[in-house]
Amino acid sequence: MTTLAPPLEARPRIVPATNGETADQTVYLLGRPTLRKFIRFMRGNAVNPPDEATLATQWQAAHDHIRELEKTEAGLADNPVLTPITDLRERYEPLLIEFFKDPLVRYGFNTVPTDIALVELDRLVVYQKHIDVTHVEALKAKLGPAPSDEVIFRTCLSYDHPYPPVKWAKVHNDTYVFMSPSNDLRFLGTMPLKSEHIANYPPPGSVVGVVGIAVGFGSNFLNAIHAEGRVILNNGSHRAYALRDLGVTHVPAIIQHVSSRDELELVASDEVQRNPDAYLKHARPSMLKDYFDPFLRTITPVHRRTRQITVKFEVDDAYVPAL
Numbered sequence: 001m002t003t004l005a006p007p008l009e010a011r012p013r014i015v016p017a018t019n020g021e022t023a024d025q026t027v028y029l030l031g032r033p034t035l036r037k038f039i040r041f042m043r044g045n046a047v048n049p050p051d052e053a054t055l056a057t058q059w060q061a062a063h064d065h066i067r068e069l070e071k072t073e074a075g076l077a078d079n080p081v082l083t084p085i086t087d088l089r090e091r092y093e094p095l096l097i098e099f100f101k102d103p104l105v106r107y108g109f110n111t112v113p114t115d116i117a118l119v120e121l122d123r124l125v126v127y128q129k130h131i132d133v134t135h136v137e138a139l140k141a142k143l144g145p146a147p148s149d150e151v152i153f154r155t156c157l158s159y160d161h162p163y164p165p166v167k168w169a170k171v172h173n174d175t176y177v178f179m180s181p182s183n184d185l186r187f188l189g190t191m192p193l194k195s196e197h198i199a200n201y202p203p204p205g206s207v208v209g210v211v212g213i214a215v216g217f218g219s220n221f222l223n224a225i226h227a228e229g230r231v232i233l234n235n236g237s238h239r240a241y242a243l244r245d246l247g248v249t250h251v252p253a254i255i256q257h258v259s260s261r262d263e264l265e266l267v268a269s270d271e272v273q274r275n276p277d278a279y280l281k282h283a284r285p286s287m288l289k290d291y292f293d294p295f296l297r298t299i300t301p302v303h304r305r306t307r308q309i310t311v312k313f314e315v316d317d318a319y320v321p322a323l
Contacts, residue, residue, distance in 0.1 A: 022304060023047045023302060023303060023304060024132055024133070024135070024301065024302055024303075024304050025132075025133040025134050025299055025300070025301055025302075026045070026130050026131065026132055026133060026299070026300060026301075026302045027130060027131040027133055027241075027291055027297050027298075027299050028041065028042075028129060028130045028297065028298050028299075028300065029129045029130070029286060029290055029291065029297055030058060030061075030062030030063075030296055030297060030298055031059060031061075031062030031063040031064075031065065031296060032063075032066065032129075032286055033129050035055075035056060035059045035060075038055060038059050039052055039055050039056075041129075041130070042055055042300070045302040045303060046300050046301065046302055046303075047300075047301045047302060047303060048301075049300075058298060061295065062295060062296050062297075065293075065295040065296060066284070066296070069284045070283045070284045073284050074283040074284055075283065075284075076123070076284060076287065077123060077125050077230050077231075077284070077285055077287060078229050078230060079229050079230075080119065080120055080123035080124075080230075080231055081120065082117040082119060082226065082231070082255060083117055083118040083250075084115060084116070084117050085115070085116040085117055085118065085252055086115075088118070091149065092149075092153060092252070095153045095157075096116070098159055099116075099157055099159050101159070102159040104219040104221075105159075105219075105221075105254075108219045109223075109254055109256065111256075111263075111266050111267055112256050112257060112258055112259075112263050112266065112267060113256075113257040114254060114255065114256050114257065115255055115257075116157070116252055116253070116254055116255065117252070117253065117255050118250045118251065118252055118253075119224060119231055119250065119251060119252075119253050119255070120249060120250050121240055121243065121244045121248065121249060121250065121251060121288050121289075122244070122249070122287065122288060123231065123287070123288075124224065124231055124232070124233045124240065124287060124288040125230050125231065125232045125233065125279050125285045125286065125287055126232070126233050126237065126286050126287060126288050126290070126291075127232065127233075127269060127271045127272050127279060127286065128233075128237045129286075131237060131238060131241050131291055132183075133299065135238055136238055136241050136242045136245065139155075139238060139239060139242040140242050140245065140246060143155060143243070143246060145246065146246075147243070147246065147248070152243065152248060152251055152252070153252050155222075155239055155243070156221070156222035156236065156239060156243075156251050156252050156253060157221050157222065157252055157253075157254065158220065158221070163182070163216075163217045164180055164181055164184075164185075164217075165180060165181065166178060166179065166180040166182075166185060167179050167180075168215070174312055174313050174314065174315075175310065175311070175312045176310070176311045177309070177310050177311075178215045178308070178309040178310075178311070179306050179307065179308050179309075180306065180307050181304075181306055181307070182217065182307060183307055184217045184218055184220060184307075185215070185216070185217060185307045185309055186215070186216070186217070186309065187213075187214070187215055187309055187311070188214035188215060188216050188218075189214055190211060190212060190213055190214065191211075191212035191214055192209065192210075192211065192212075193209070193210035193211070194207075194209065194210070195207040195208075195210070197210070198210060213311050213313065215309050215311060218235065219235075220235070221235065221236070221253075221254050222235065222236030222239055222240065222251065222252070222253045222254070223235040223236060223253060223254045223255075224253045224255055224256070225255075225256050225258055225264070225267060225268055225272075226256065226257045226258065227257075227258040227264055227268075227280060228280045228281075230279070230280055230285075231255070232268070232272060232279055232280075233288065234256070234267070234268065234269060240288055241288070241291055244288060244289075244291075244292070245292070261276060264276060
């Protein structure tokens with residue numbers, strides 16, 4: 001494990017919000033999202049947002065700094081070294097044996113060619129514009145000041161899949177609500193089931209089929225997309241931030257190799273799909289190292305929020321003419 005210089009700033013602290021609730025500290029990347037989006041984020045999330053003139057000054061300074069980086073760091077994101085984990089088999093083999101037993105690995109990453117490699121954190125392209133530093137501090141406390149290779153591997157490619165607290169309840173005959181403090185709570189899709197798939201639940205009749213509406217958490221592996229000579233961080237931003245802040249420079253990640261824009265649409269986030277050139281063609285795109293650049297970020301307390309997924313369904317019972 002190689003190290004970086006100490007972090008630039010003292011650790012942000014948790015501060016009380018104006019309504020008496022606890023606020024979370026958030027890092028927001030400046031200068032690339034439009035000024036309008038930045039002001040909208042601060043108005044809607046910050047505990048005590050500065051006035052618009054102050055926000056505009058912050059944003060413009062970052063925007064000007066990006067123009068300089070486009071000259072001095074043009075091409076920095078191009079062709080980063082990916083070290084296949086198989087080249088380090090002696091170092092990681094016991095962990096890999098356990099990891100490949102995970103069904104989420106076998107069934108969740110088979111759309112495009114995929115492998116596991118060590119990636120350099122500072123060369124990763126990022127699309128996420130804000131990071132929950134309060135969550136990062138909790139991750140760092142769990143990792144300790146000098147995590148071992150095994151701890152780093154299990155953090156990035158965990159196969160025990162612990163998940164955050166979640167509550168759910170039926171609120172109407174056709175509506176269920178799921179809530180969690182984790183941003184990873186999501187709709188996972190629908191599943192056709194048969195009666196034999198349902199255990200310990202007495203059927204209300206002679207079941208011919210069950211439609212499962214799944215809500216839960218993703219595989220939560222640190223995952224990146226290798227496309228057009230660049231590596232875009234696709235999942236695991238908070239862990240990547242935490243490890244980089246601890247001085248770690250390279251981490252293991254699942255790498256999905258994309259050979260066309262059509263394949264990119266299958267595996268990339270909505271943000272990357274909407275504007276792929278910003279991440280694959282821009283001379284100096286947003287990169288993980290920017291989260292730590294005092295000229296490109298602002299740290300602000302924001303109101304704590306809970307993720308909510310509402311599932312509603314409709315049943316239409318009718319007769320139609322026989323064929």
